[in-house]
Amino acid sequence: MTIKFAPLTLSCLLLLSCDNSVSTHSAEAPEKMTSQNNFDASLWPTRPKAPLNAALEGKITGLLNTMTLEQKVGQIIQPEIRHVSPDDTRDYFLGSVLNGGGSFPQQNKHASLQDWLTLADGFYQGSMDINAPTKIPAMWGTDAVHGHNNVIGATLFPHNIALGAAHNPQLIEAIGAATAREMAATGISWSFAPTIAVARDDRWGRTYESYSEDPALVKKYAGAMVTGLQGKKGSDNFLGKGKVIATAKHFIGDGGTQKGIDRGDANISEAELINIHAQGYFAALDADVQVVMASFSSWNGDKLHGHRYLLTDILKNKLSFDGFVVGDWAGHAFIPGCTDTHCPAAINAGVDMFMAPDANWRELFTNTVLDVKAERISQARLDDAVRRILRVKLRAGLFDKGTPSSYPLAGDTTLIGHQEHRAIARQAVRESVVLLKNTNQLLPLKPNQKILLAGNGANNIGKQTGGWTISWQGTGNANTDFPGATSIYQAIVSAVTPAGGDVMLSEEGQYTSKPDVAIVVFGEDPYAEMQGDIGDLGFRSETDLALLQSLQAEGIPVVALFITGRPLATNAYLNASDAFAVIWQPGTEAGGISDVLFTNADGSLRFPFTGKLSFSWPKHADQIAQNINTENYDPQFPLYYGLTNGEVDTTVYPLHVQPGDLSSSASNQQAIFQQRTFSPWTLRVIDQGTRTDLNGASLETPKVTLKTLDRFVQEDAIQVQWKGQTRVAFESNEAVDLSRFNKGRLVFDLQWQTPAPVALGLDCANGCSTVALNDYAQSATKDWQEVSIPLACLGTSLDKITAPFALSADGKAKLTLYNMRLEVGDEVCEKQ
Missing domain, CATH: 2.60.120.430 (Galactose-binding lectin)
Structure with a gap:
């Protein structure tokens, strides 16, 4: 399956008090928000309110009128599967559960499709087995951020930064649809995707979850991915067969924090918040995204989880969002005066569902019940939150579908890693490869040559898939954890051997007979949020640089394939290569790399290089924020740079290398x-x-x-x-x-x-x-x-x-x- 290429032609808010009279786990009164902003809602566009379905709203009202206080509070608590059982969904009337990265049924990394379905059925059955007349089905959310990435054997697509380099919104929609089908096979109905952050400081460990530094590209992609996951707004199959609930995250400004610090502070104007960081949300809302996740970060010192102006006045009122807002991994606990087990301020600000991943979520349940009884959370605000959650569940048909194992496509083992999905992923890989250097038109290579394949990424599927892959940080994975996947080594062998060529695999670059060309695969190891934050943009590996330089010194043409989740200063490595291609974190289908790396056996072109940078590429490690149309913009390669086949490379080599590019003060x-x-x-x-x-x-x-x-x-x-x-x-x-x-x-x-x-x-x-x-x-x-x-x-x-x-x-x-x-x-x- 091929998708056609489409080129890119806040008055300060007072938080309501947390009362010390709460039993179990009390919290001190929260501080006032400290922002010095003069909020101006007139800067935001006004989205017209879509007419609500009268019959559906009537059904919600009927449900609310018969639900107990405890049932309502249960709907707004979301525990993590390591700390919740199906019986808990019954005893606490829980509305949803989630699995975090690296969390599986029975905490078995190799859980089968049936294991996922059995646990999903258990949570559903628990929610239906309550001693009350009104029964609300529980739902399950998961971080399916580049495919159904917690599940062994799933198709794993390139991370968002790579997809940005493909500049193909139709392809993004197809990826969303494929991901939704694989999720449907496991009975999970809710994806915590897409991330539509606009990363502006590439030291941020989530840069690879951002499509681009350009808000215009993020806007194009946000709507496309939501449509792929949920189905086309207004269509018969919207949230229908093989579709899942999408989540636009993290609202708002998470990509604009100072120094790229995860969960940090975006110290920017309201106009910049709108013009750069809100654009993707406008498109996601237009595609009728059903859930928005609040950001862990702050805006000018104010935590987003407690930001009534942005969550309620803007998102729900000005932008007419009628779905629900979910928190992010106990993010409510960081609001001044709150704890992980007590935070009326988050609900009062506009969070509709606590994400409560720790074992103490039952305390949060108890304290929230007490908060409503003591009117620290009004009955009206609670009812509004529950109404929004019920609205999404009804739209998704969860009241009618029955157990997750009876959902359309559930249990279909052929969908996990389906060949059509892998073909879409392979296309995404080849369209996202960005060629930065191509001396004497070295690429594409003829396949009937003697190829030396070297570097620690050459035959390492865990490295090529990056973070959010089976485990949270993407670490601890072996090639055997990816049944059906293709490593870079396997992809190159498949391209070379049938044409009469030969591939010698040696991570250290050793060979017995001199090769015609060497391909060296190296770059960043897997990481995810927080743990992936870095101090500067230097890529430093003495081993990789020495390997490139030694091969070049031996007169062997060198092709460098660079694995990375962000732009990094790599001038020394560019100098030591004859051709240099950024392959990002391509996922499980490395055949897309060989598609552009080699010609056909007869010398004809297989596929052209079409990838263009969606982030500006720095010259030096200390060149932190290089974003198009900003002051002192001076990248090594500008936004949208990428060589095509036959294009003359006008970059003058050798490139300048500063001492700090190759070593840092942290070396002690x-x-x-x-x-x-x-x-x-x-x-x-x-x-x-x-x-x-x-x-x-x-x-x-x-x-x-x-x-x-x-x-x-x-x-x-x-x-x-x-x-x-x-x-x-x-x-x-x-x-x-x-x-x-x-x-x-x-x-x-x-x-x-x-x-x-x-x-x-x-x-x-x-x-x-x-x-x-x-x-x-x-x-x-x-x-x-x-x-x-x-x-x-x-x-x-x-x-x-x-x-x-x-x-x-x-x-x-x-x-x-x-x-x-x-x-x-x-x-x-x-x-x-």
Whole structure:
């Protein structure tokens, strides 16, 4: 299936008080919003109100009149599946559940299609098994942001930044429709997509979730993706067979935060908020998007989850949005005066549904019931929120469809990774590849050559799929976790071998006979929100640069394929390549790369290079905010740049490289785990030689339980509870040279839950030892403490390290770890 190419031709708000009389978990009175804005609603367009369906509204009124207070509150609470059971949907009248990234039925990463359906049926049946005359079906939401990406075997499309480079709205609609069909197969009816942020500072870890820095392109795509997911507004199949509820997120300005900090503050004018960050929402609303997700971020100091002006006065009233607003991952807890278990301010501001992913959601339920009884939340506001939720459920036919396993397309295993969907994804890949350099028209290559394929991305589907892939951060995945997918290596073999060529795969670039051309695949490792935020835009890899330069020095033409979720300063790598193509994070269908990389066997063109940058590409690491039509705009490659076949490359090489492009002040530190596990380490349980990787939010073996927990932000800490003698270690498959830390220290934060003897050590080729963690960490307190251990106590030579952090215990200890890293220093070992 081919989609035709289509070229791009706030008076300050006072929050209502949180009362200290609430039982269970009280909160102090929230502060006033601190914004100095003089809001001006006249700057916003007025969208005419669409006429409501009188019969449907009458049905909603009838339902509201028969629902108890507890039923209504249950509708506005959304727990996460790790902390909720089908019985809870019955006992608390829950209106919905969600699964976060890396969360699965029974927390089994390899859950089957039937497992997903069985759990979906359970939640539905629980909601129907209540002891009340009015029964409201529960629904399930999921982050299907580049395909149904939590499900093994699903078609995974390129991330949004790549789709922006394709400049093809019709293709976006087709991707939405394919994603909806695969979701329908699992009985899940609600997608937390599309993200329609306009990323303006590419240090943001969610830049790859943004289609473009250009609001005009985001506007084109927002409506197209909503239509693909939900169906065409006004059509017979709107929210019908094979369609799901879409969510426009994150309202509003999440892509404009200062320094690109996730959940940060967009310090911008109201006009800029409208002209840049609101454009995608106008298109999504025109496509009749049913849900809008509030942003975790702030606008000029005011948290969006508590922003009545934007959520109610603008979105619901001025823009006539008649669906509902859902919060984002306990985002309500960050409103001044609120906690994760008590926040009437969010509901009063316009949030209609709390996203309450932690185990304490029952406290939130209890406190919200009390808030309504005490009139801290008015009955009218509660009824409005529930009316909006019921409206969406009725529009989606959830009252009539029955159990999710009986939905149209449910249980159809052929839909997961369907060949038609994979063909759409492959098209998206080839249309999104952006060619930045092509010396002497090296590309496309003739396939009947001897090809050396090198780099750590050459045969690594986890790397090519990026974040939000099976696990939240996209880490911990192996090629075997992607049945039906095509790695870059497999794609190139399929193009070359039938034409008489040969492909030699060597990650390190080794060969026995000199190749005609070398293709090197390298770039960013997977990451997601928060954990993907960076300090500058430098891509730094001594290994990758040395590989490119060595091959070029040997007279071998070098083609660089760069995997990335954002524009990065890569001048040194461009200089060391004869051709350089940005392949972004292409997903599971790498055949789209070989489609443009090679000619047919007879030399004729297979597919042309058509990708154009949807983000400006920086010259240097410190060149932070390069956006079209802004002051001091001076990118290496401007917005919409991209070479086509036969086009003369007028860029003058070598490009200038600043010292800061290749090294940074952070080099005196090496992260092991900072909000996520850093490459090349993998967190593993090692028991009598058997290794089991943590590749989701939790892992349980007979002798140990690992869980990711929230200390400051989502899943930024790791809890270890031993049940028997075993080891837990951050390991690499290959030895790593850490000799620059020989006199340094191992530093991390620790919190004891159950103090007991724990041994800590390194794994290395020789000279490594262990120490008693309890000698360095106080066990008389359960407060967080920083632990610093001289590396000289752990090893005399750190040039061949396979594990920089390993713990062993005998079955009694329980502790939580945060921010493990190595630091350069001048430490000596003084035994404790």
